[in-house]
Amino acid sequence: MPLEHLALGRAATDRAALLRSDPGLIDRLLADPATRVLRVGHGRTPVRERDGGLALDLVGPGEVPDDALRVFLGRDADGTGYLAVRAEPGPDWVGLRRLGAVLDDAQVGLLTEAVALLGWHETHTHCPRCGAPTEPVEGGWSRRCPDDGTDHYPRTDPAVIMAVVDADDRILLGRSPAWPEHRYSTLAGFVEPGESLEAAVRREVAEEVGVVVGDVEYLGSQPWPFPASLMIGFRAVATDPTVRVDGVEIADARWFDRAGLRDAVQAGQVVLPSGISIARRLVEHWYGSELDDGPQGW
CATH class of the missing domain: 3.90.79 (Nucleoside Triphosphate Pyrophosphohydrolase)
Structure with missing residues (x-):
């Protein structure tokens, strides 16, 4: 659903x-x-x-x-x-x-x-073609260069975000090196030029944690203007669940069953994403209900 x-x-x-x-x-x-x-x-x-x-x-x-x-x-x-x-x-x-x-x-x-x-x-105050200062037009929905007459429009960067699950219906959560020790979330990454969303899901998971993904199912999307992303959510099924973190984008990644994740959150060993994020919703969609944040919160 x-x-x-x-x-x-x-x-x-x-x-x-x-x-x-x-x-x-x-x-x-x-x-x-x-x-x-x-x-x-x-x-x-x-x-x-x-x-x-x-x-x-x-x-x-x-x-x-x-x-x-x-x-x-x-x-x-x-x-x-x-x-x-x-x-x-x-x-x-x-x-x-x-x-x-x-x-x-x-x-x-x-x-x-x-x-x-x-x-x-x-x-985006200047023209990317000639460098001249641009002016807002179209009710603020574009900027026009007075020197070369070109119009420039707001950009949205598509990013895939996925609840990766395996044959035992466990979920894979990862931690960025920039995050505190116990903070974990679903995997995510930007779509590259000339790439489909499904291909981006498989590539990002393979690059970050070495897991091979087969089936990919779209679940929903969320604007995330921090500064200009559209988060596009998926459920992705691993065909090879072997984890090999890249050490750059992901410092640690772990598989969780439902009881294990609930217990880890309650013990403060795992801190889940903010409640407004699609990442949190993807986790709770897999879990089957809302999760209590336990002693800590994102």
Whole structure:
């Protein structure tokens, strides 16, 4: 059964892409007092309390500085338009990794979209062909070079992430050398040019841990704008479960049965990925239910 309701994959706002070509779109939204504005700085945003939880602290267009970068996020069913603006974060602003699990569908969708799009603008300010500074156009969904007239669009980097299982239905988890000693997760890696997703799954598993994979089954995807990935989740069946870690991408990899993983987590010997991540959902999809984080958390 495929994964559903992944934390950062939820959305309830129409992106209204056909409106982006209107050169007066942003000015018209700024002139409309009903427009709601999401302020984002370095992936963080202000929040307020609502119904015992947290909600985005959306403001009106009158609070948008004249020189702020503005991007169009879409509109909701009653026609209310949404903008995101780049701002300097305050000390109490909160990041998407924390908010992804507590916001409703509409708000988490807006924040995920805004973090991804504004992050792209921050790192793509110049034309890759001639080096000239570029200007945002199309409601902030592209940048145009005034010197050579080329348009440049946001990039998303596809990455495969897989729950590798063997003939005994054990799951393979690995630890990066950069992580703390007990932190383990599913294997993952970027798709290379000219490569299918299934081929990327088999290649990444073989490169990182030496395990040979046969059948590959798609389970779901999740935007991961840290900074610009799309995580594409699979179940991959090992035909040769022999583990030979590469020592570069993976420092250690271990097979777990369900009881063994549960006991290791409870004992603090294994720390699983964050609850908002598709990695955690892949593990729990295999396990058959949610797993208690035990004495530690990612």
